[in-house]
Amino acid sequence: MAKAKKIPTILITNDDGITAPGIRNLVEAVKDLGRVVVVAPDKPQSGMGHAITIGQPLRLNKVVDMFEGVESWVTSGTPVDCVKLAVDKILHKKPDLCLSGINHGANHSINVIYSGTMSAAMEAAIESIPSIGFSLVDYNYEADFTGAKHYVHEIVSTFLKKKLDKHFLLNVNFPSVPLELIKGIKICRQAYAKYEEDFTQRKDPHGKKYYWLTGAFVNFDKGKDTDVWALDNNYVSIVPVQFDLTDYKLKSQLEKTFK
Template sequence: MAKDKKQPVILITNDDGITAPGIRNLVEAVKDLGRVVVVAPDKPQSGMGHAITIGHPLRLSKVDDIVPGVESWITSGTPVDCVKLAVDKILKKKPDLCLSGINHGANHSINVIYSGTMSAAMEASIESIPSMGFSLLDYNYEADFAGARFYVNKIVSTFLKKKLDKHFLLNVNIPSLPLELIKGIKVCRQAYAKYEEDFKERKDPHNKKYYWLTGAFVNFDKGKDTDVWALDNNYVSIVPVQFDLTNYKLKEQLQKTFK
């Protein structure tokens, strides 16, 4: 697709860092859909959630294109910082779309709370930029991204044809399977699941205690309309997400209590 001023501007970021294969695959998946600009952390920032940098200076540097012809920048900050800096210092305006990922590992269910990938997308949504976060259920840097690239392109190209709400936000997870084994897309709700955590106590060479977080992901939700079910059954899951955390059902109850 020939690039011109009328093409949409697509901001791309992640939480695995500028060198992660996932972000290169995300760029490759959408580079022909608009003008792509990459702003990513200079190091892995997984699990940072919606953290922002306030206690020390932020660094921002242009780097060699991670994909030829695609403007690329790195920052010392968090994924959320990447979005803020991109809008204020690089693009000088809001992009048409923000894409975050492709994350190495799942961001389904409760992971959306902790995820730097999804927090970057959510920050864009807060700033009235339609956004999507993408994750592949494979932590291996040698993972096969062919299926992920296909579905990223399919989903992004679909929504670029539509007028989106300014707070549009999707959490997209993709099973780690060859493309031909992925059954399609399911629009889902977030499953009720959590980590059963354990802190392993160890001692350092100075005989001082330290703790290492471990645990297992446990799904308590047996519904067949959840992201966990979809992924377990070889579908791409799409969960519409919002940053408004109001419990509206409880709000109605409390209004009756305190009327």
């Protein structure tokens, strides 16, 4: 008698909040690929990075009819809290895959450091759960996710067929163009690009000073193998990511210096 095929469990979270169009599009893209469970923040958490909630209680509530046929939960915590709560209090086991996103806005280059989307995916990888973070290079609430959904389904279905390393972690970004203009997928390295920041000084109605962070994104990396180049040229960028921040080249040099 043939062995029944195991249905994979897919955990979905984000940093834009459970009501964001991005997470709805992510659910729709993969809900036919396994048992999908959503655990997401109750409000936007962009730029939260790898923050966790300490010193105050976390709320966790089941949501009815948020996503048709999909078990959904909302928490007062951060994206990283969502992953931790999902494994410990909802699934009571590790899912087969964790997906984070689809983020409204790019998470290429240095953004991976600040991103709540990628930090949730990274937390899953730290917990030995293969994970992927997805982002669309469009901050508009009415953004067109058609191309992103197409490639999410292709990417996730591909990796569900493979035996993945327990720390498998990808940062995937989609260009903001119609599906027919996307040229395909590029496997990339993270570009050296960042925001040249400035704090604009203003005054509140009481005459007291406050500051508003502004700045422009600057790409210092002219390589054609980077995520920024790929997105600028209408490719889906995939960057393999790791949470080991060791600089192995410098480590080797220092070992010679201090031997």
